[in-house]
Amino acid sequence: METTTIVRVEDLSHQYSKDWAIQNINFEIKENRILGLLGSNGAGKSTTMNILCGVLNQTKGNIYIDGINLKENPVEAKKLIGFLPQTPPLHLDLTVDEYLIHCAQLRLVPKENLRNAVEKAKEKCGISHFSHRLIKNLSGGYRQRVGIAQAIIHEPKLVVLDEPTNGLDPNQILEVRNLIKKIAQDKAVIFSSHILSEVQATCQDIKMIENGHMVFSDTLDAFNNYIEADKLTASFENPPAVDALKEIPEITDAVYLSPKKVQITFSGTQEVAEKIVSLSVQKNWKLREIQFEKVSLDEIFAQLSKKAPSKNAILS
The missing domain is CATH 3.30.70 (Alpha-Beta Plaits)
Structure with a gap:
């Protein structure tokens, strides 16, 4: 069965003052897929993420969320997006239930559906047994689960996760990886990271941005075949x-x-x-x-930049 395209990014470019942060970025994300967005510091990854989440208006190009133009109709498009920033936006003095009810209200979940939305998000994220626990008393791994729960509480079609395993111990990382895969069963997911092993363990597709340009755009299998240790x-x-x-x-x-x-x-x-x-x-x-020897991310960017046939090349 053919899958639906949830996100379409067309010729995305953004300029700060005189400098272009990103230029001519193009990609699509289909439902049930996890896309890894890789980029070194200053490469343009954060700019791309901010535009994709509606935080920043692009200079050129268009983003469509399930066919809705994000710049032209931001309110309707943002209803379809769930976002977990690198630092989860948690209110530590609230209980898990209080916080998730608050988030559901912010996301305009109908009053009659509030309780069901909260219970469903808690169950999917494995935090139902902490309903009445203050968030400040949760471990780092469970706080991250609460952060993911707020990102999916309104049943978005796109979930954007920025460094979701950052600062977690190995067991917590495995749990969050499995949770992300579960979420992707009925949504499109973007997983942003600077850690190559995390992307390889979680994602099916990889996009790499360097110096504001897309230097790689293909599946994980193609990526693993493309980059070899030397x-x-x-x-x-x-x-x-x-x-x-x-x-x-x-x-x-x-x-x-x-x-x-x-x-x-x-x-x-x-x-x-x-x-x-x-x-x-x-x-x-x-x-x-x-x-x-393990290839570092910097070495991979260097290899891809050399192999790319032109500065603006998209390899796919």
């Missing part, structure tokens, strides 16, 4: 000379980090590891450990 470290009991390692055609450089541990830079595929293992057996180097 460095590895290996430890040997009988370490070979650098020149011996460079006999492998793919290896472009090798630097010893310690007497028995070497960092290897390579081009091509990760099959180079198999060649190192094979040569180690032949030459009696006694390989003890080999592992690919």
Whole structure:
């Protein structure tokens, strides 16, 4: 069954004074999809998020929420958007129920539907047992759940989450990830983060913004195939000379980090590891450990910027 497009962003550009924060941003989000929006500091991610949530009016371009032009009809479009900022807008001296009732009223939920809306949001977010607990007495993970509950209490079609796992411990992160996936069963979700592993663990589609331009726009699978590690470290009991390692055609450089541990830079595929293992057996180097280095987000942005055919390229 064909899914409905919930968000359509067309040629979005915004200018602060003389400088363009973003230019020619285009993408769509369909229902039941989780989109990861990645961007380094100053890349234009926050500007895009603020325009998408109706906080900021763009200089050029259009955003449609379920077919409604956000700039031309902001009240109707915003009714379809739920937003969790990086710092949840919680009233710590209210109970969970008091706060969610307040949020539902702000979102113009009809009086006769208030209680049902609150109960449904609490149940989905796993906080029903904290209904009468003061928010200030909740853990960080449960406060985040309350923040997510206020974002979905009016049954929006789009949920925008800005750094939703920031500051949480590993168990809380897993719980929030699962909650986001549950929300996406009947909504479109945008998940903004600067942590690559969080986006990879949660999202199905990835958009990357750098220097105000979209440098990547595709699925998570395509992203994982597009970006490959180009460095590895290996430890040997009988370490070979650098020149011996460079006999492998793919290896472009090798630097010893310690007497028995070497960092290897390579081009091509990760099959180079198999060649190192094979040569180690032949030459009696006694390989003890080999592992690919994690690619940092900054390195990925640099790779994408180099690979993009033009400054404004959208890879899809």
